[in-house]
Amino acid sequence: MDVEQYMTGLGRAARTASRQVAASSTAARNEALLATRDALDGARAALAEANAGDMERGRSRGLDAPLLDRLELTPARIDTMLEGLAQVAALPDPVGSITDLNTRPSGIQVGRMRVPLGVIGIIYESRPNVTVEAASLCLKAGNATILRGGSEALASNCAIAACLTRGLEAAGLPAAAVQVVETADRAAVSQLITMPDYVDVIVPRGGKGLIERISAEAKVPVIKHLDGVCHVYIDDGADEEMALAIAVNAKTQRYGTCNTMETLLVAQSMAAGNLPRLAAAFAAAGVELRGCEQTCALLPDAIPATEDDWHEEYLGPVLAVKVVSGLDEAIAHINTYSSLHTDAIVTRDHGRAMRFLREVDSSSVMVNASTRFADGFEYGLGAEIGISTDKLHARGPVGLEGLTSRKYVVLGAGQVRT
Amino acid sequence: MDVEQYMTGLGRAARTASRQVAASSTAARNEALLATRDALDGARAALAEANAGDMERGRSRGLDAPLLDRLELTPARIDTMLEGLAQVAALPDPVGSITDLNTRPSGIQVGRMRVPLGVIGIIYESRPNVTVEAASLCLKAGNATILRGGSEALASNCAIAACLTRGLEAAGLPAAAVQVVETADRAAVSQLITMPDYVDVIVPRGGKGLIERISAEAKVPVIKHLDGVCHVYIDDGADEEMALAIAVNAKTQRYGTCNTMETLLVAQSMAAGNLPRLAAAFAAAGVELRGCEQTCALLPDAIPATEDDWHEEYLGPVLAVKVVSGLDEAIAHINTYSSLHTDAIVTRDHGRAMRFLREVDSSSVMVNASTRFADGFEYGLGAEIGISTDKLHARGPVGLEGLTSRKYVVLGAGQVRT
Numbered sequence: 003m004d005v006e007q008y009m010t011g012l013g014r015a016a017r018t019a020s021r022q023v024a025a026s027s028t029a030a031r032n033e034a035l036l037a038t039r040d041a042l043d044g045a046r047a048a049l050a051e052a053n054a055g056d057m058e059r060g061r062s063r064g065l066d067a068p069l070l071d072r073l074e075l076t077p078a079r080i081d082t083m084l085e086g087l088a089q090v091a092a093l094p095d096p097v098g099s100i101t102d103l104n105t106r107p108s109g110i111q112v113g114r115m116r117v118p119l120g121v122i123g124i125i126y127e128s129r130p131n132v133t134v135e136a137a138s139l140c141l142k143a144g145n146a147t148i149l150r151g152g153s154e155a156l157a158s159n160c161a162i163a164a165c166l167t168r169g170l171e172a173a174g175l176p177a178a179a180v181q182v183v184e185t186a187d188r189a190a191v192s193q194l195i196t197m198p199d200y201v202d203v204i205v206p207r208g209g210k211g212l213i214e215r216i217s218a219e220a221k222v223p224v225i226k227h228l229d230g231v232c233h234v235y236i237d238d239g240a241d242e243e244m245a246l247a248i249a250v251n252a253k254t255q256r257y258g259t260c261n262t263m264e265t266l267l268v269a270q271s272m273a274a275g276n277l278p279r280l281a282a283a284f285a286a287a288g289v290e291l292r293g294c295e296q297t298c299a300l301l302p303d304a305i306p307a308t309e310d311d312w313h314e315e316y317l318g319p320v321l322a323v324k325v326v327s328g329l330d331e332a333i334a335h336i337n338t339y340s341s342l343h344t345d346a347i348v349t350r351d352h353g354r355a356m357r358f359l360r361e362v363d364s365s366s367v368m369v370n371a372s373t374r375f376a377d378g379f380e381y382g383l384g385a386e387i388g389i390s391t392d393k394l395h396a397r398g399p400v401g402l403e404g405l406t407s408r409k410y411v412v413l414g415a416g417q418v419r420t
Numbered sequence: 421m422d423v424e425q426y427m428t429g430l431g432r433a434a435r436t437a438s439r440q441v442a443a444s445s446t447a448a449r450n451e452a453l454l455a456t457r458d459a460l461d462g463a464r465a466a467l468a469e470a471n472a473g474d475m476e477r478g479r480s481r482g483l484d485a486p487l488l489d490r491l492e493l494t495p496a497r498i499d500t501m502l503e504g505l506a507q508v509a510a511l512p513d514p515v516g517s518i519t520d521l522n523t524r525p526s527g528i529q530v531g532r533m534r535v536p537l538g539v540i541g542i543i544y545e546s547r548p549n550v551t552v553e554a555a556s557l558c559l560k561a562g563n564a565t566i567l568r569g570g571s572e573a574l575a576s577n578c579a580i581a582a583c584l585t586r587g588l589e590a591a592g593l594p595a596a597a598v599q600v601v602e603t604a605d606r607a608a609v610s611q612l613i614t615m616p617d618y619v620d621v622i623v624p625r626g627g628k629g630l631i632e633r634i635s636a637e638a639k640v641p642v643i644k645h646l647d648g649v650c651h652v653y654i655d656d657g658a659d660e661e662m663a664l665a666i667a668v669n670a671k672t673q674r675y676g677t678c679n680t681m682e683t684l685l686v687a688q689s690m691a692a693g694n695l696p697r698l699a700a701a702f703a704a705a706g707v708e709l710r711g712c713e714q715t716c717a718l719l720p721d722a723i724p725a726t727e728d729d730w731h732e733e734y735l736g737p738v739l740a741v742k743v744v745s746g747l748d749e750a751i752a753h754i755n756t757y758s759s760l761h762t763d764a765i766v767t768r769d770h771g772r773a774m775r776f777l778r779e780v781d782s783s784s785v786m787v788n789a790s791t792r793f794a795d796g797f798e799y800g801l802g803a804e805i806g807i808s809t810d811k812l813h814a815r816g817p818v819g820l821e822g823l824t825s826r827k828y829v830v831l832g833a834g835q836v837r838t
Contacts, residue, residue: 025779110789112799223812244834251836359829361443371528371832381530394641395812398828410816414789416662418669
């Protein structure tokens with residue numbers, strides 16, 4: 003198989019389909035989503051068979067348990083996929099809205115129309131449910147999609163793709179609006195990320211290594227989410243109960259998520275009174291503390307932190323703790339070590355809350371709330387394709403809006419420029 | 421001089437300054453702009469001397485007349501720079517506004533705050549007035565800027581930079597908020613576009629070759645404007661006088677601008693009745709026509725167009741003309757050959773107007789108006805740093821808003837995630 007030719011073919015078909023999807027009605031796109039749901043529901047046996055094959059090959063290749071878990075399409079996961087399709091169909095259509103329409107002195111009216119991005123390439127690991135999640139969001143936002151999942155999930159993804167095709171066709175939309183790359187050849191990824199004529203943006207989902215590699219090699223824009231080194235800062239005079247609840251929730255509610263706190267910053271004035279209580283709560287939860295010098299002086303069980311700890315996304319029951327002189331040092335620390343993901347302050351002081359919101363350069367900044375809220379569902383986006391730690395285009399959780407852009411529309415009555 | 425070390429030094433200083441500018445008050449940034457204006461006004465003699473040196477070196481190196489013209493800082497150009505600074509100071513501050521603040525079922529309030537991008541690198545040719553224009557817009561939007569103008573303008577740019585420094589210092593802002601690269605070494609550009617730790621976005625201004633080279637080599641996002649292959653489509657049943665006025669204005673009002681029409685599309689039904697009158701008007705203006713087969717059959721003086729003509733940005737008194745069967749073919753032609761800049765339809769039909777707006781995939785789409793309106797001032801942005809033909813982040817004329825992004829803010833009262 004000539005991978006370059008194969009991928010160019012997918013790209014060309016996607017570009018053509020993207021024009022048709024962009025021009026399609028909201029009703030047609032919703033119908034495609036619901037017809038895909040019905041097709042998946044009717045194909046449970048075929049999905050189970052394809053997935054069993056992937057699982058068997060995965061086991062024989064020695065995939066570890068977490069990978070096998072993510073690869074598995076259980077009946078419950080299929081239910082979740084079906085519910086997701088109905089939820090996306092129910093979301094408001096972002097495409098076509100015209101806002102900010104103003105009349106200019108020349109007499110022209112100038113406004114902005116929300117439009118699809120065009121063709122979106124999704125690169126992800128061996129989680130077949132992502133195929134449906136990503137395709138449905140991109141389609142709802144009027145885009146065509148090329149999906150490249152992990153090769154271990156190829157049979158499952160092809161079975162899902164057949165259902166997507168049936169859904170699209172039932173709604174009169176082109177089958178090429180959603181295409182799954184049906185080769186395990188890694189060259190397909192290199193090709194997908196270097197076809198600016200056919201692909202408008204790449205959304206990689208997976209580990210930091212994958213995303214860094216794709217970003218470095220891509221010749222099209224990448225909406226990327228590298229890592230989540232999130233902070234909670236307990237400000238001078240903060241409500242102690244609130245600080246305890248937020249810090250414990252931000253760290254322990256789930257360890258492996260990108261919006262989990264990795265470093266706790268405590269104002270000098272609060273350290274002696276609060277760190278021992280915080281340490282007791284973390285000890286009870288089995289969280290290891292790595293502290294700065296002042297922290298270790300107050301907490302004999304804490305391990306001395308090294309410079310690396312301030313950069314670290316532990317994704318596990320470990321927390322770095324630093325005592326800071328106050329807000330200025332907290333903001334400086336965060337702007338140095340944060341991954342621009344999510345950072346929170348616990349405070350009673352309005353002025354310092356506003357300074358934190360304004361001056362911390364992260365995609366989500368929070369006052370008196372757990373960093374764990376940084377999530378498309380919690381923010382009311384309906385769903386998310388990922389969380390962007392970039393500064394341009396979309397920052398933070400990326401929902402339908404982040405899969406569109408705005409162009410200018412000008413409405414005239416024959417005006418010419420003088 | 422170690423260019424890498426020099427540029428890293430500028431980058432590090434810009435990053436630090438960007439935090440201070442982002443946190444600064446609107447009043448301080450406006451004061452810096454107005455103090456820069458006063459400093460430039462008081463430095464007219466020094467500016468004239470520096471510029472005379474650049475001009476003399478340019479002449480002795482054999483720069484051609486258009487380059488020398490762009491290089492010259494005439495008193496009138498300095499006046500325009502001063503007016504520009506006052507205009508930018510008078511624009512509303514985009515930074516800090518919080519919109520879309522909604523309360524979620526969890527009780528948290530989620531909104532979006534407009535914030536500066538951080539550090540912006542501007543790469544441009546030998547036009548010293550761009551130094552002030554670009555720096556003032558970036559500063560107003562709360563960013564730090566590193567400016568790399570053409571080496572022929574180095575003395576002029578350094579003289580301008582001294583005034584910018586005085587303006588910043590008068591307002592208590594860090595001098596490193598605006599830095600001019602004071603070396604003619606080309607390695608400085610390569611360094612500037614590959615420092616993601618210190619530069620958030622590059623805005624290149626200049627010819628297509630420069631911009632393509634920078635985009636290919638950059639390791640940070642680029643807001644780019646490649647070319648303007650703009651179309652006017654005269655629809656079936658269009659007002660003939662309006663079509664004539666718009667077509668002539670879009671082509672002949674200025675030839676060298678990116679929003680000038682380069683290809684005219686005429687609906688089959690309109691060709692015989694209108695092309696001869698259009699041709700007479702273009703002949704009177706000295707515009708050469710290159711037509712499709714049907715055009716040439718109607719206009720004996722037209723030159724047969726080749727495939728290259730449909731791609732061409734003439735930037736001069738040449739126009740490609742094509743007869744199309746109707747709206748579908750017009751949209752298909754535009755989406756194939758347009759540079760995603762600006763395209764217009766002249767029509768009386770509402771449905772076709774709306775389809776054109778929706779389906780033409782360009783940064784500005786117009787109904788019954790000249791493409792020449794695609795401009796930040798005409799759109800009411802106050803000023804523009806360029807016109808983006810990208811799809812992500814900013815499309816079309818880029819004003820202050822395009823030099824900012826939006827982050828999420830979450831306001832809680834101690835909420836944790838359950």
